[in-house]
Amino acid sequence: xxxxxxxxxxxxxxxxxxxxxxxxxxxxxxxxxxxxxxxxxxxxxxxxxxxxxxxxxxxxxxxxxxxxxxxxxxxxxxxxxxxxxxxxxxxxxxxxxxxxxxxxxxxxxxxxxxxxxxxxxxxxxxxxxxxxxxxxxxxxxxxxxxxxxxxxxxxxxxxxxxxxxxxxxxxxxxxxxxxxxxxxxxxxxxxxxxxxxxxxxxxxxxxxxxxxxxxxxxxxxxxxxxxxxxxxxxxxxxxxxxxxxxxxxxxxxxxxxxxxxxxxxxxxxxxxxxxxxxxxxxxxxxxxxxxxxxxxxxxxxxxxxxxxxxxxxxxxxxxxxxxxxxxxxxxxxxxxxxxxxxxxxxxxxxxxxxxxxxxxxxxxxxxxxxxxxxxxxxxxxxxxxxxx
Amino acid sequence: xxxxxxxxxxxxxxxxxxxxxxxxxxxxxxxxxxxxxxxxxxxxxxxxxxxxxxxxxxxxxxxxxxxxxxxxxxxxxxxxxxxxxxxxxxxxxxxxxxxxxxxxxxxxxxxxxxxxxxxxxxxxxxxxxxxxxxxxxxxxxxx
Numbered sequence: 111x112x113x114x115x116x117x118x119x120x121x122x123x124x125x126x127x128x129x130x131x132x133x134x135x136x137x138x139x140x141x142x143x144x145x146x147x148x149x150x151x152x153x154x155x156x157x158x159x160x161x162x163x164x165x166x167x168x169x170x171x172x173x174x175x176x177x178x179x180x181x182x183x184x185x186x187x188x189x190x191x192x193x194x195x196x197x198x199x200x201x202x203x204x205x206x207x208x209x210x211x212x213x214x215x216x217x218x219x220x221x222x223x224x225x226x227x228x229x230x231x232x233x234x235x236x237x238x239x240x241x242x243x244x245x246x247x248x249x250x251x252x253x254x255x256x257x258x259x260x261x262x263x264x265x266x267x268x269x270x271x272x273x274x275x276x277x278x279x280x281x282x283x284x285x286x287x288x289x290x291x292x293x294x295x296x297x298x299x300x301x302x303x304x305x306x307x308x309x310x311x312x313x314x315x316x317x318x319x320x321x322x323x324x325x326x327x328x329x330x331x332x333x334x335x336x337x338x339x340x341x342x343x344x345x346x347x348x349x350x351x352x353x354x355x356x357x358x359x360x361x362x363x364x365x366x367x368x369x370x371x372x373x374x375x376x377x378x379x380x381x382x383x384x385x386x387x388x389x390x391x392x393x394x395x396x397x398x399x400x401x402x403x404x405x406x407x408x409x410x411x412x413x414x415x416x417x418x419x420x421x422x423x424x425x426x427x428x429x430x431x432x433x434x435x436x437x438x439x440x441x442x443x444x445x446x447x448x449x450x451x452x453x454x455x456x457x458x459x460x461x462x463x464x465x466x467x468x469x470x471x472x473x474x475x476x477x478x479x480x481x482x483x484x485x486x487x488x489x490x491x492x493x494x495x496x497x498x
Numbered sequence: 499x500x501x502x503x504x505x506x507x508x509x510x511x512x513x514x515x516x517x518x519x520x521x522x523x524x525x526x527x528x529x530x531x532x533x534x535x536x537x538x539x540x541x542x543x544x545x546x547x548x549x550x551x552x553x554x555x556x557x558x559x560x561x562x563x564x565x566x567x568x569x570x571x572x573x574x575x576x577x578x579x580x581x582x583x584x585x586x587x588x589x590x591x592x593x594x595x596x597x598x599x600x601x602x603x604x605x606x607x608x609x610x611x612x613x614x615x616x617x618x619x620x621x622x623x624x625x626x627x628x629x630x631x632x633x634x635x636x637x638x639x640x641x
Contacts, residue, residue: 229583235582236514236516237516237582246515246516247605248578248584248585248588250578250580253576253593264618311579313578313579314592316576360548361595362603364602
């Protein structure tokens with residue numbers, strides 16, 4: 111098999127209430143990636159469009175995106191795995207390139223969370239689970255992750271204060287990421303201040319401060335085969351490992367409530383393909399839709415032993431200067447989480463890091479970077495490892 | 499030709515039901531009889547909760563019903579302070595998971611249990627429940 115490399119990366123700013131259509135939103139991430147790659151749309155031989163369609167009024171978004179982005183008559187199609195849609199899109203693009211079908215493929219992720227009213231959004235929140243057996247009990251995303259937090263706390267003695275430290279770290283970097291939606295500082299004290307919204311309970315044991323920022327946004331990753339990557343990329347970054355897994359939607363079908371098994375399996379697959387271990391990773395982007403999700407990712411990806419994720423954040427090892435910097439772009443918690451765009455945005459951050467172009471967020475001379483992107487409540491796990 | 503009868507008993511399940519037609523509609527009739535039931539495959543003996551009409555292990559479509567009985571262990575839970583549309587009147591409420599060994603059951607905690615008495619690892623039982631809007635579900639009670 112030949113290598114698959116990154117030719118260009120881009121994203122829009124992540125914002126609340128984007129003042130334009132979904133096509134105009136997607137254009138921002140796409141044009142950013144084209145400028146980065148310094149290629150023309152005619153150099154792109156196929157596109158993969160990624161979003162969570164329940165937030166779109168547009169049916170079959172791939173077609174309107176291909177038209178608006180100027181990528182007709184090339185083939186285009188649509189991929190959805192909830193919050194990991196664009197990671198799945200990248201896996202698909204990888205396969206299209208490795209198969210020899212296309213030499214350059216663009217993966218466009220977008221989500222305009224504000225496309226629907228907040229009442230409609232609330233209604234969809236209630237249908238986020240198995241609508242037959244779990245939604246009728248009144249479930250919602252924060253409560254599911256809260257059940258994992260409760261499970262982690264019961265098994266390992268993790269505390270709400272440990273989780274708060276993860277949010278404080280994210281906000282540290284959200285402030286220096288000009289693309290982030292939440293750019294204000296968050297302090298540990300806010301979680302103990304009844305007057306701060308951060309301390310408000312959402313679903314025990316999670317508080318407002320444990321939950322990611324809602325945002326509209328788009329991202330784009332342009333991949334190529336070895337020849338095209340060498341031709342177009344100034345500083346080639348290669349996909350070294352790629353893994354994906356799933357688990358049951360119904361919690362009743364699962365055995366582990368202190369980690370996300372699909373993320374763990376995807377990670378193991380990606381490490382094996384890359385021929386490296388967690389100790390080789392110099393910088394990571396993990397799926398921190400809630401603080402507990404980042405804590406579990408530390409452990410599922412082997413950055414910490416099971417139950418020892420709290421020690422990693424307490425000792426600040428996941429800060430920029432630490433042994434394994436994680437989410438030093440603000441993560442989903444502060445950068446924001448426009449579902450279909452999130453994976454592509456995580457990958458953009460890692461590619462910029464490996465090129466040495468991450469500005470104020472740059473970690474020292476990384477060789478390998480990892481992206482961990484989860485869809486649903488641990489339903490879809492995706493891990494992609496990049497190297498120089 | 500007469501009007502075709504639609505078996506939509508499942509619309510009675512939960513505070514808000516999102517689907518009404520399933521081959522395991524007998525689940526609702528059993529709830530009305532005070533029983534919470536799963537299915538057991540006649541072909542390979544695998545137990546399913548929530549109940550299924552089809553066995554993913556041996557592909558059999560022949561199922562028996564079994565009742566959820568005895569004590570389960572509380573694996574995890576969360577108390578909600580916000581709710582999706584249609585569930586606001588139930589607030590605050592807790593969703594939870596009980597482990598019965600062969601299978602697990604996802605549902606709600608009995609709201610009369612004080613917060614400080616809820617502990618992961620405690621023994622609980624599953625009981626049918628009629629909601630204030632007349633809908634049916636089941637709740638977990640202290641064993």
